[in-house]
Amino acid sequence: GDSVTQMEGPVTLSEEAFLTINCTYTATGYPSLFWYVQYPGEGLQLLLKATKADDKGSNKGFEATYRKETTSFHLEKGSVQVSDSAVYFCALRGGGGADGLTFGKGTHLIIQP
Amino acid sequence: GAVVSQHPSRVICKSGTSVKIECRSLDFQATTMFWYRQFPKKSLMLMATSNEGSKATYEQGVEKDKFLINHASLTLSTLTVTSAHPEDSSFYICSASGGTPLGQPQHFGDGTRLSIL
Numbered sequence: 538g539d540s541v542t543q544m545e546g547p548v549t550l551s552e553e554a555f556l557t558i559n560c561t562y563t564a565t566g567y568p569s570l571f572w573y574v575q576y577p578g579e580g581l582q583l584l585l586k587a588t589k590a591d592d593k594g595s596n597k598g599f600e601a602t603y604r605k606e607t608t609s610f611h612l613e614k615g616s617v618q619v620s621d622s623a624v625y626f627c628a629l630r631g632g633g634g635a636d637g638l639t640f641g642k643g644t645h646l647i648i649q650p
Numbered sequence: 651g652a653v654v655s656q657h658p659s660r661v662i663c664k665s666g667t668s669v670k671i672e673c674r675s676l677d678f679q680a681t682t683m684f685w686y687r688q689f690p691k692k693s694l695m696l697m698a699t700s701n702e703g704s705k706a707t708y709e710q711g712v713e714k715d716k717f718l719i720n721h722a723s724l725t726l727s728t729l730t731v732t733s734a735h736p737e738d739s740s741f742y743i744c745s746a747s748g749g750t751p752l753g754q755p756q757h758f759g760d761g762t763r764l765s766i767l
Contacts, residue, residue: 571755580743580758580759580760581745581758582758583756626693626694637684637709638684638694639696640686640693642691642693
């Protein structure tokens with residue numbers, strides 16, 4: 538079945554540092570890929586998505602590129618802020634488009650001032 | 651943006667009680683709703699998928715008689731945890747997806763923390 542593997546945290550960085558959270562997946566067909574963010578005490582919010590190979594999703598300074606050859610969708614941000622502290626989930630949805638999401642375990646990101 | 655409301659946000663009740671959780675899409679028609687369970691320091695696990703007007707499809711290992719799902723309208727789905735026991739304590743999250751085009755992002759509720767004493 539489908540699966541998502543992402544680096545486990547917590548990841549602790551200083552403000553303005555460069556961020557990479559790795560995510561790799563296994564899936565049949567051509568999945569859509571997502572990054573969701575969960576801020577403390579809040580629900581999941583869609584951060585960005587990519588629906589086909591080589592697509593780049595971006596939002597709020599975060600980027601991730603759908604790499605089919607390496608089955609990866611790494612999340613990056615050039616300069617993190619304290620307000621980026623949250624749990625980040627990589628997820629995929631199967632090629633049918635109407636399926637539930639398969640999530641990674643989440644990466645807890647802590648940004649220190 | 652799309653809003654999904656989940657209620658209640660927290661429930662504490664005695665073992666043997668049945669608990670109903672509501673998930674509403676406030677500004678769009680959700681043809682498909684999903685129910686997830688999140689264990690501490692674990693990922694979200696899909697429990698079931700429900701389409702308006704039809705029976706829910708449960709993931710392997712999820713007891714459909716324990717977790718009753720109803721999706722009676724395009725804006726409301728409910729999850730009822732029947733005769734809840736301490737092992738059912740968890741964080742339950744719903745999400746909703748509009749129908750067309752296929753593959754619309756899922757919008758999540760804020761979750762319900764269920765604690766069974």
